[in-house]
Amino acid sequence: MxxxxxxxxxxxxxxxxxxxxxxxxxxxxxxxxxxxxxxxxxxxxxxxxxxxxxxxxxxxxxxMEKRAKKKLMPKAFQILKASINGFMEHNVTKMSGSLAYYTVFSMAPLLVLVIALCGFFLGREAAENQIYGQLSTFLDKNTALQIQEVIKNANINGSSTTAIVIGAVTLLIGATTVFADIQDSINHIWGIKPKPKKGWLKMLQNRFLSFSVIISLSFILLVSLLITTFLDSFSDRLSVRYENVSIVFFYILNQVITLAVIWFIFAVIFKVLPDARIRWKDVLTGAFVTAILFILGKFAISFYIGRSGAGDAFGSARSLVILLLWTYYSAMILYFGAEFTKAYVIAYGSEIRPNTYAVTTKEVEIETGKASVQESDEKAKQVLKGL
Structure with missing residues (x-):
């Protein structure tokens, strides 16, 4: 590791x-x-x-190269250690549970928007088939079918303009909620907080930002679907002559493309969503490590769910439990990637700065058992003056 x-x-x-x-x-x-x-x-x-x-x-x-490698390994160990410590200190498991809960209610409207945006170029049916195929690689077929049924029921239906507008607003709020939660969690991990007294303006800004992220992710997914469609067509022709070679080659190529797509998705999330200013170099490094962990975690989660029989005890709610488990562990990987990015930035002398609408936060722990409350207050004031 x-x-x-x-x-x-x-x-x-x-x-x-x-x-x-x-x-x-x-x-x-x-x-x-x-x-x-x-x-x-x-x-x-x-x-x-x-x-x-x-x-x-x-x-x-x-x-000199050997000396550099020896110096690099302790630094990599320090980054990994700092990432794990931050993972524990920021209570990432709790934040992952929150994200899993929001994802269950946001997945249907989110996928409706993604299918609508991709379907504008590919056609709705082609976009649905490709997205369901991608979901089947992460989840079992029954869960993917349940999500498909929920998406069909989540489409905007209405005979009047008022019903359509209300449905569209509800759809946007539901789709952007999960990204708003990701934004708050990464802000907490990176020690950043929006400026107070912004209220509705900040909330509207966050929703608009979340919607822009949805559009960006839809574009990345669209490019991925186009490449996948081309490769499928090309592999069918190549398999006629080189059956065994084409299967191995296109499997490896498909994994590389999947890694690249997930890498760019995490890069967009780390760069755009938080109220922070961070270099692209640091973003790409953290996103790449997160993407590798996500790919490895995908196989580990699938193996665990398939072997342990997770969700079988819940009967008809099995698909919902599997979806919660998958989003929960995926959220932990995402937030560990945020911890790694922060540790990497600190290790290499850079910094994560708040943007115009945010401030840096620091947690101060003061023991009151060995000193009076008045002395503790004085220490707190001194610390706050130094911020």
């Missing part, structure tokens, strides 16, 4: 180094430095520069 996180951090930081990497050393001899070794061969051709590097400095380069 630590090696995996360390590898992800290494790959991400490699593309953001301004100096000190081996590629720049080869491309700009005499200007760049690699591991403290200067090049004074700018007048020589590139090929001879590479030969000299291999002849004189290659052992030093390998030594």
């Amino acid at each position: 630590i090696q995996c996180i360390g590898s992800v951090i290494t790959c991400t930081n490699f593309f953001y180094r301004k100096q000190g990497n081996l590629i720049n050393y080869f491309l700009y001899p005499g200007v760049c430095e690699y591991s403290g070794i200067s090049s004074s061969i700018s007048s020589q051709p590139l090929a001879s520069s590479i030969v000299e590097i291999k002849g004189q400095h290659f052992s030093n380069i390998l030594f």
